[in-house]
Amino acid sequence: VLAATVAELAVRGYGGLSIEAVAARAGVNKTTVYRRWNDRPTLVLDAMLEFSRQTVPVPDAGTLAGDLLALASSIASNLSSPAVVAVLRTLVAADSEPAIAEASRRYWRARFDLVAEVVERARARGEVAPGVRSDLIVEALIGPLYLRALVTGSPIDADAVRNCVDLALAAAARAHTAGS
């Protein structure tokens, strides 16, 4: 059902998502879907979380650089898929609906919390400067990738992956403090 939801989102967008079509694609009765997910935002949230768990696992390479490279590579691979980008575009557009905005906030909170494990392990190894919040490192890593995928359309190639890893490492080392 969750895979069918992602597939339907890619083809029809959030506006065109119907629980009937998801059930048909998954080969289950629609009451089965309704019983577990009683609204579309919750179904989309669960589908996105499951998709990310499978395609962007939390790495444990032993170094922050290795973990960030693994994360950036799997995110870049997702963002190179037209179907994934189509899903993201439709969710960005649907974010003006409060229920979808709320589901999206929960999705990102859950994902940032998972990636925070990587940063906490790096912190324990002394690879993160004191006081640097894990969210900032994650934003440095994924900000430029999502910008390319959704906004500027620049290619997400090996250079882009390397550059965002460099940027996230700089954030972890807090190389500059313009504000202070």
Place this chain on the structure above:
Amino acid sequence: VLAATVAELAVRGYGGLSIEAVAARAGVNKTTVYRRWNDRPTLVLDAMLEFSRQTVPVPDAGTLAGDLLALASSIASNLSSPAVVAVLRTLVAADSEPAIAEASRRYWRARFDLVAEVVERARARGEVAPGVRSDLIVEALIGPLYLRALVTGSPIDADAVRNCVDLALAAAARAHTAGS
């Protein structure tokens, strides 16, 4: 006409944009609009470029840190406006149309070229490490801000501005090279 286009985009989205409505809002005859802009993507492109020229001027503060702070502050101010975010959301969604994707690529190429002036001046002052491309510095600056505005919904506050300036300065200094 261009201001009316931005206003119509914010209210109706790209899908609902009509040249008649833009003309009515601008108080001009629709043939006036058609004579100058014969399709919607070109009208949207010109409207966005004019809006950015007015709201995100190219600064010249004398230091890279000062210029990046000025840019980040004006971009953050735009991204704090629900109308601007609504326009961006509708354009992200419409990017699956080739004509809009093409107009968007031209928009970003023009904007990155303008901001490159800031980086070239910094390069002449020795504030940019050799071989660092200006696009990377711009992506480090705006990636995290657009991520918050369009994707994660995290607030774009003074901290976010300071952090993206730090990140862009780190990119300029090329603090890390994970890939090499």
